[in-house]
Amino acid sequence: MTGWRLLITRPAEECAALAATLAEQGVYASSLPLLEIEPLPETAEQRALILELDRYPAVIVVSKPAARIGCELVDRYWPQPPARQVWFSVGAATGQLLQDYGFETCWPTQGDDSEALLDLPRLAEVLAVPDPRVLILRGEGGREFLAERLRGQGVSVDYLELYRRSLPDYPSGTLPRRIAEEGLNGLVVSSGQGFEHLRQLAAEDWPALARLPLFVPSPRVAELARAAGAENVVDCRGASAVALLAALRATPAAAF
CATH class of the missing domain: 3.40.50.10090 (Rossmann fold)
Structure with a gap:
């Protein structure tokens, strides 16, 4: 799993906890909260x-x-x-x-x-x-x-x-810039609204980002993502860190 470099998008407090759990398993995670509570x-x-x-x-x-x-x-x-x-x-x-x-x-x-x-x-x-x-x-x-x-x-x-x-206020281009600067090769969303905010923040860059592996929590969100053009959707069958780690183990990391 050490080949994965993920963008995680949960609310800020949850991002910090997930990043720490992933780091223990050798997975790099970059936090960009897309849900403000x-x-x-x-x-x-x-x-x-x-x-x-x-x-x-x-x-x-x-x-x-x-x-x-x-x-x-x-x-x-x-x-x-x-x-x-x-x-x-x-x-x-x-x-x-x-x-x-x-x-x-x-x-x-x-x-x-x-x-x-x-x-x-x-x-x-x-x-x-x-x-x-x-x-x-x-x-x-x-x-x-x-x-x-x-x-x-x-x-x-x-x-x-x-x-x-709500979607936090980020400058234009924040999402593709973060992915490029940190060499990220996977995206993680925890809900349908989190995915909609990802697309909203991506704006005109979404077609390029849609090629990245996208880890989602359920068949419903997977269907939503595929309908929006996401090309490589992985259904974790759960939003927990355990479910994400299981999906990462089953999915080979690739360079993008």
Whole structure:
């Protein structure tokens, strides 16, 4: 894996942690955060949902920022988490944050996406009650897949949107210049929005950058990238460092 020199694009704090993990495995990583997390101002609607948190037998948290901000919000209004409530996360890193806070938490051990979460027997068990309700903690304007599937099963779903994601302000040409100066031979995105921001920052240089291997977290993002012209997409089947490292081991590095 030592032949890989990657551009990683997660929010700044997560980039630093991923870069350190990759370095331990002999992989060079250059951090260029493409997702800036901005907590949303607390609203009356947010407050009402949190104050009625105990109405939901299941709470689903879709990201680490949602976990961090959500835990802070719960801590403000609940001296102790509601009893007999299970929190679910898409990935282990988000789940560990929730577990450390003190919630009963469950996440898929096989797969690292919404589809794997929906297949959890524990989720079906928790929702096997009259009038099942789920609260989803997420960013502004997130994916609708989870809610659509759950509503199709007769579950009432509410959203608690906690933050927005924006593209940091970089000078024109930052992306191709970074790749050229550091001899990078692979790109990594952790979400569909991260990929859209990559394309946006690449601008007129995207056709050239689209030839680089692009590591993505799911079939959905892989499809999005291929439709946009990415020529060498590697689906890591998860957004974790473990999933990325497994994909790197299975993919020979090449000079570009």
